[in-house]
Amino acid sequence: xxxxxxxxxxxxxxxxxxxxxxxxxxxxxxxxxxxxxxxxxxxxxxxxxxxxxxxxxxxxxxxxxxxxxxxxxxxxxxxxxxxxxxxxxxxxxxxxxxxxxxxxxxxxxxxxxxxxxxxxxxxxxxxxxxxxxxxxxxxxxxxxxxxxxxxx
Numbered sequence: 001x002x003x004x005x006x007x008x009x010x011x012x013x014x015x016x017x018x019x020x021x022x023x024x025x026x027x028x029x030x031x032x033x034x035x036x037x038x039x040x041x042x043x044x045x046x047x048x049x050x051x052x053x054x055x056x057x058x059x060x061x062x063x064x065x066x067x068x069x070x071x072x073x074x075x076x077x078x079x080x081x082x083x084x085x086x087x088x089x090x091x092x093x094x095x096x097x098x099x100x101x102x103x104x105x106x107x108x109x110x111x112x113x114x115x116x117x118x119x120x121x122x123x124x125x126x127x128x129x130x131x132x133x134x135x136x137x138x139x140x141x142x143x144x145x146x147x148x149x150x151x152x
Contacts, residue, residue: 002029002070005099007039007110014111015118016079016095022112023076026099030069036060036102041077043114047091056080060102085113088123 009024016022028037038060044053057077063069079095086093095114100107113120 003108004029004031004101004106005037005108007097007099007108009097009110009112014113016112016114017116017118018079018081018114020079021076022079022097023074025072025074027072028063028070028099028101030063030101032067033065034063034069034101034104035065036062037071037073038100038102039075040098040100041079041095042098043083043085043093043095045091045093047088049091079114084115084121086115086121086123 006027007024008027009022013022022041026037026039030037038058040058041056042054043056045051059073059075061071061073063071077097083093085095094111096109096111098107098109115121
């Protein structure tokens with residue numbers, strides 16, 4: 001049985017810079033009852049805390065809702081200037097294309113990076129320039145010191 005959805009990005013590229021065009025072909029094999037097939041450009045955060053997600057653009061094509069349908073369409077999105085892809089210990093921001101059969105839950109996602117040089121930004125701990133301590137432990141000590149000063 002063929003895949004219900006497939007996203008083929010031109011040149012199999014996964015690294016982009018602001019203003020680039022991400023383009024390719026969306027192919028589908030939809031069951032009866034599907035009314036539309038869509039491809040979405042969006043970014044999302046993951047990690048600790050609340051997840052953020054922002055839809056940047058979407059293309060939608062109608063399909064025959066009375067019978068299974070098979071097809072493909074070309075797509076192209078111009079990428080915005082920001083936000084940049086990054087990953088850190090606490091939070092990461094990822095760009096993606098998502099194809100979805102509507103209505104329904106069938107979807108696939110293809111992730112990519114968007115940065116000035118095309119490579120994901122990896123966040124690391126910052127050192128305190130005076131002591132060389134890592135920022136997190138240095139900050140915890142400072143906060144603990146402030147609390148003890150208030151209780152005196």
